[in-house]
Amino acid sequence: MNFSLEGRTYVIMGVANKRSIAWGIARSLHEAGARLIFTYASERFEKPVKDLVATLDGQESLFYECDVTSDEAVQATFNQIKQDVGTIHGLAHCIAFAQREDLQGEFKDTSRDGFLLAHNISAFSLVSVARAAQPLMTEGGGIVTLTYLGGERVVQNYNVMGVAKASLDASMKYLANDLGKHAIRVNAISAGPIRTLSAKGIGDFNTVLKQIEEKAPLRRTVTQEEVGDTAYYLLSDLSRGVTGEVIHVDSGYNILG
Ligand code: NDP
Ligand code: N5H
Structure with a gap:
């Protein structure tokens, strides 16, 4: 079997x-021969992303x-991608956001707005993106998210x-169930802490x-490359x-009691 991503x-x-x-993830897929499409949240990130690529x-x-x-915006992006390239074979969803004030102190103090914002950007976005991407994945493929x-x-x-x-993890599973009949697989990588x-x-x-x-079984942290290869x-x-x-x-950290 050929596991190159050439032509994908x-x-x-x-x-x-x-x-x-x-x-x-981009570097791992690039090394495997894939063609890549990048999206960023705002124009501000266009140049830095282009310089990196x-x-x-x-x-x-x-x-x-x-x-x-x-x-x-999500629908328009995938409509444009359809016009520009036609078929895609997968996507990596690596997006999350919460207000800084909600990432300290006690969870019970989370505001309604902060709760909804975190869920909107970090969980619902996977649903929105998967729905928009599915019609472009005419040959089946994969969706990966980060948890x-x-x-x-x-x-x-x-x-x-x-x-x-x-919510993201459960959404990933329900999406996997919906999209399986289209030969689209949906999975998540739970990464250990990375700076x-x-x-x-x-x-x-x-x-x-x-x-x-x-404490982790491997006694070291993980790298972006290791997550990238698992996404590949x-x-x-x-x-x-x-x-x-x-x-x-995550160097095995999750198995510890
Ligand atoms: P980065 O800060 O590099 O990436 C976060 C990305 O989220 C940014 O590119 C940002 O886009 C994007 N984003 C935020 N809001 C929006 C929005 N409204 N629309 C589109 N994109 C948006 O951090 P990481 O690489 O660490 O994070 C990637 C994923 O990995 C996240 O889901 C995170 O929770 C997860 N993760 C991270 C771990 C870690 O230790 N770092 C551990 C486990 C999971 P922009 O820059 O264009 O605003
Ligand atoms: C237990 C921990 C440490 C405490 C919690 C950290 C949570 C981090 C996740 C979110 C995504 C961080 C976040 O939204 C930061 C923003 O409030 C401010 N930053 C920004 O706006 C920058 C400029 C942009 C690029 O960031 C985003 N997200 O758009 C968890 C850690 C041990 C592991 C970890 C860091 C997990 C994770 O999910 O990222």
């Missing part, structure tokens, strides 16, 4: 900079602005984002990383029998 096109959503997990040898990517809080252990159990300070990730722009400025992040180095597995035919699954790329 994937949409990568959520590259902010070179530290982004989405960028690790210019470092990928021979990659002739396309770029679209797509704020996932708007169904119209975190804090959606399975209580992790200090993750708060509203943990509840949003629980990215989102993680920046979060108090105690160093302590979290240190805890992984001390989930988006390629290597994983053709796998859907509705959460794969932990």
Whole structure:
């Protein structure tokens, strides 16, 4: 069996900079020969993303602005992608957001607006994107999203984002059930803590990383590349029998009691 991604096109959503997990996924898919399409939340990120992609040898990517809080914007993006490339073979959804004030203190103090915002951007967006992408996936394919252990159990300070990730995980499974008949597989990667722009400025992040180095079975943190290679597995035919699954790329930390 040939596991090259040559002749296949994937949409990568959520590259902010070179530290982004989405960028690790982009590099793994690029190495496997895929053609890539990038979306970013606002025009502000167009140039940085284009500059980064210019470092990928021979990659002739396309770029679209797509704020996932708007169904119209998501639909318009995928309509445009359909016009420009026709069929796509998958996508990586690497998007989350919560107000900083909701990522500290007690979960019980989360405001209604903060709760809805976190769920809108971090969970519902997968539903909106999957719905818009499905008609372009005429040959079947894969959808991968990024989740975190804090959606399975209580992790200090993750708060509203943990509840949003629980919703994301369940949405992933319901989508897997709906889209399976179209030969589209939907899976999630639960990544261990990685220093990215989102993680920046979060108090105690160093302590979290240190805890992984001390306690995780592999006694080290994970990299964007390791998450990227698992996304490659989930988006390629290597994983053709796998859907509705959460794969932990976390040095084994989640098995600890
Ligand atoms: P980044 O900050 O690099 O990426 C977050 C991305 O979310 C940004 O590219 C941002 O886009 C995008 N985003 C936010 N709001 C919107 C919006 N309204 N529309 C479109 N895009 C939006 O961080 P990570 O790489 O760490 O995060 C990627 C995913 O990985 C997230 O789902 C996160 O929860 C998950 N994850 C991260 C872990 C970690 O330790 N870093 C651990 C486990 C999971 P823009 O920059 O254009 O605003
Ligand atoms: C237990 C932890 C540490 C505490 C919680 C961290 C949660 C982070 C997730 C969200 C996505 C971070 C976030 O929304 C930050 C924003 O409020 C401010 N940042 C921004 O606006 C930047 C500029 C943009 C690019 O960020 C986004 N998201 O758009 C969890 C950690 C150990 C692991 C972790 C960091 C998980 C995760 O989901 O990212």
